[in-house]
Amino acid sequence: MALKLIQNHRLLTQLSNHYYFAEPVGIRLIHTSSLGRSSCVACRCTSAGRCFQRHGCRKLQMDSRTRSLTTIVRERSFFPSSSVGLHRDSELRFRLTQLHRPSADEEQGFRRQLKSCSTSRQVFKLLRSVEILSDTMAAASLHRVADLEQEGPALRDPSVLADDTIRGLCCQLEQDSERLTEAGLVSALHACTRLFLDPWSTLMVRLVSESQNRLDRGQMTVGELCTFGQAVLAMEGPASAMLEQAVAQIQKQDPRQWSLPDFVAVYRLLEGCMGEDGKYRDLLNAMHTHAVTVTSRMDPTAVSGVLRSLVTLNQMQAMPLVIGLCKQAVRHVPHFSDEELTHVLGALIHFGHSDHYFVEAMEKYVPTMAFTSHPETISKVTQFFGRRCLLSPTVFDAVAESFVYRADSYSTSQVARQITAFGKLGYLPPNAGQLFRKVESILHTRFSQFQPRTLLNLLHACTLVERFPVNFVSKVFSSYFLQQLQDQDMRIERAVVAQLTQLYMTVKLECPFYEGPRLLPKYRVKSFLMSSRSLETPVDQQLYNSVKTGLVDLLGDRSFFGSKVLTPYCYTLDVEIKLDEEGYVLPASHTEDVYKRIALCIDGQKRFTTNVRQLLGNEAMKQRHLQLLGYEVVQIPFYEFEKLPKSSVVEYLHQKIFPHTFRLSW
Numbered sequence: 001m002a003l004k005l006i007q008n009h010r011l012l013t014q015l016s017n018h019y020y021f022a023e024p025v026g027i028r029l030i031h032t033s034s035l036g037r038s039s040c041v042a043c044r045c046t047s048a049g050r051c052f053q054r055h056g057c058r059k060l061q062m063d064s065r066t067r068s069l070t071t072i073v074r075e076r077s078f079f080p081s082s083s084v085g086l087h088r089d090s091e092l093r094f095r096l097t098q099l100h101r102p103s104a105d106e107e108q109g110f111r112r113q114l115k116s117c118s119t120s121r122q123v124f125k126l127l128r129s130v131e132i133l134s135d136t137m138a139a140a141s142l143h144r145v146a147d148l149e150q151e152g153p154a155l156r157d158p159s160v161l162a163d164d165t166i167r168g169l170c171c172q173l174e175q176d177s178e179r180l181t182e183a184g185l186v187s188a189l190h191a192c193t194r195l196f197l198d199p200w201s202t203l204m205v206r207l208v209s210e211s212q213n214r215l216d217r218g219q220m221t222v223g224e225l226c227t228f229g230q231a232v233l234a235m236e237g238p239a240s241a242m243l244e245q246a247v248a249q250i251q252k253q254d255p256r257q258w259s260l261p262d263f264v265a266v267y268r269l270l271e272g273c274m275g276e277d278g279k280y281r282d283l284l285n286a287m288h289t290h291a292v293t294v295t296s297r298m299d300p301t302a303v304s305g306v307l308r309s310l311v312t313l314n315q316m317q318a319m320p321l322v323i324g325l326c327k328q329a330v331r332h333v334p335h336f337s338d339e340e341l342t343h344v345l346g347a348l349i350h351f352g353h354s355d356h357y358f359v360e361a362m363e364k365y366v367p368t369m370a371f372t373s374h375p376e377t378i379s380k381v382t383q384f385f386g387r388r389c390l391l392s393p394t395v396f397d398a399v400a401e402s403f404v405y406r407a408d409s410y411s412t413s414q415v416a417r418q419i420t421a422f423g424k425l426g427y428l429p430p431n432a433g434q435l436f437r438k439v440e441s442i443l444h445t446r447f448s449q450f451q452p453r454t455l456l457n458l459l460h461a462c463t464l465v466e467r468f469p470v471n472f473v474s475k476v477f478s479s480y481f482l483q484q485l486q487d488q489d490m491r492i493e494r495a496v497v498a499q500l501t502q503l504y505m506t507v508k509l510e511c512p513f514y515e516g517p518r519l520l521p522k523y524r525v526k527s528f529l530m531s532s533r534s535l536e537t538p539v540d541q542q543l544y545n546s547v548k549t550g551l552v553d554l555l556g557d558r559s560f561f562g563s564k565v566l567t568p569y570c571y572t573l574d575v576e577i578k579l580d581e582e583g584y585v586l587p588a589s590h591t592e593d594v595y596k597r598i599a600l601c602i603d604g605q606k607r608f609t610t611n612v613r614q615l616l617g618n619e620a621m622k623q624r625h626l627q628l629l630g631y632e633v634v635q636i637p638f639y640e641f642e643k644l645p646k647s648s649v650v651e652y653l654h655q656k657i658f659p660h661t662f663r664l665s666w
Contacts (some may be wrong), residue, residue, distance in 0.1 A: 267305065498525045551575065
């Protein structure tokens with residue numbers, strides 16, 4: 001009997017080399033013809049999934065005429081229970097006895113060793129070195145191979161699937177699918193989808209069939225249902241009947257009874273199966289309500305995972321949960337992985353939220369990771385501070401220093417996003433010279449690699465901080481580049497045209513030596529003030545009304561100043577005052593004999609960085625341009641005006657607007 005078992009196993013190992021796996025490029029290593037494909041005897045359907053949906057068949061039966069070699073099963077009298085064993089001779093073998101099942105400590109130790117493997121070959125070597133392997137450990141091994149080899153929609157090295165170790169492991173999973181635990185079964189199925197195994201292979205069909213049986217019996221926990229759902233999503237998409245059945249079972253359970261990993265798993269599952277109709281909205285709302293109460297117990301993985309799901313599901317109504325997760329994230333900032341921190345920052349950008357304590361934690365952490373973290377994480381850090389208008393010299397100085405040494409390994413998008421944040425906040429770091437020389441070097445060597453809008457954002461950001469890449473601006477105004485900016489309707493978005501207009505105005509005003517191409521009038525806007533993505537910040541209405549009242553008292557009549565005046569240079573003036581040659585104020589409607597124009601910039605809080613009283617880059621550029629155009633710019637910042645008593649407003653305005661004249665009697 002023992003000799004027969006060994007012979008059968010060796011035969012299976014040899015023959016299994018011709019089955020099970022399909023390469024991502026579409027070349028199947030499982031050569032099952034139309035007759036060799038697994039089919040249901042009851043309905044002759046060649047798809048197990050379709051069979052489940054159409055006829056209710058639950059157990060795969062093999063036609064004797066089309067039986068593949070993978071259906072050969074060893075004598076079951078030897079296998080009363082479930083675990084995977086590896087013999088000292090390195091041959092994988094299911095050892096179906098609970099007496100030899102690894103202990104919890106042994107399994108955790110194996111998982112730690114598995115996590116330390118940096119190549120698939122190391123995983124295979126580890127598998128051949130252990131004596132006892134449970135089904136969950138086997139599934140974890142497949143997942144680790146997927147972690148190491150998965151690259152987008154394919155495997156980095158499909159040849160790893162030809163290794164005898166992984167083939168033998170999958171052979172045992174197929175033969176004993178009915179004896180696997182629920183956790184091992186669904187995890188193995190999910191791992192197979194991540195390895196892009198052929199869904200028509202006997203292994204996959206058996207795992208799906210057995211999972212469907214367990215699903216029908218209602219034996220799976222929430223976590224197991226989620227793992228199964230992820231596998232079904234990969235195989236059949238969000239319209240799958242099995243997926244809907246799994247989610248229906250999840251809906252019947254009380255979220256208050258779930259563990260934290262269950263919460264993360266359900267959120268992630270709903271990312272893929274919640275359509276525009278929002279049919280799981282009630283489940284999500286119930287989850288949000290309870291998740292708020294447990295955020296204080298969430299670890300870094302849970303915080304990051306839930307925030308990522310909230311972004312994908314666009315749960316804008318879940319702001320209380322977002323705020324709670326942000327507070328919890330403060331504790332985990334030094335412990336997030338690069339990927340987790342990227343998801344957290346992306347979520348805070350998406351929901352427009354920032355926490356003072358979170359910002360402080362980031363200020364302490366960024367200098368320690370700027371030279372070692374993933375470029376995408378660094379880019380997301382600067383993007384977060386830029387979007388939230390948070391000027392932190394500590395953070396930006398560290399980013400600028402690392403940029404000089406690491407920028408050659410950054411993508412063009414990462415380069416542009418980092419410099420865009422500097423431009424938006426109007427901040428020049430101490431090493432500004434080195435920083436922008438590096439930017440210029442990248443533009444010289446990789447100009448053609450930049451996407452048109454990415455390049456425009458980068459060049460525009462440079463001009464906001466008075467760095468003028470004239471050599472590259474001339475290329476932007478070429479007809480070829482302008483054609484690349486057009487959409488399918490042969491149009492360019494108004495916000496993009498506004499950027500082009502301001503870029504052209506900048507080089508004409510601030511680079512008088514520029515002799516490159518002109519920007520044709522059809523690519524120019526008449527106003528930089530727009531409802532969205534405006535290059536100017538609208539005036540704060542409450543602050544404007546207070547200043548207007550003071551101006552009426554100062555000048556004697558409302559007719560002596562204009563409000564929200566659109567200039568011929570695309571900028572909108574909050575207040576314009578006209579003077580004649582002798583210094584007398586002219587009516588706003590007067591167009592002749594105007595000797596001097598005063599532009600009052602009534603700067604509210606939104607025109608400054610959030611945490612520092614520094615003008616944003618676009619507002620600083622506006623005031624710079626107005627001065628070059630001949631206006632006398634008078635800035636009235638909110639932090640000066642709002643602290644004035646009413647009795648001092650007129651005197652304050654007089655000193656600001658007419659500092660060299662005595663007060664007149666009106």
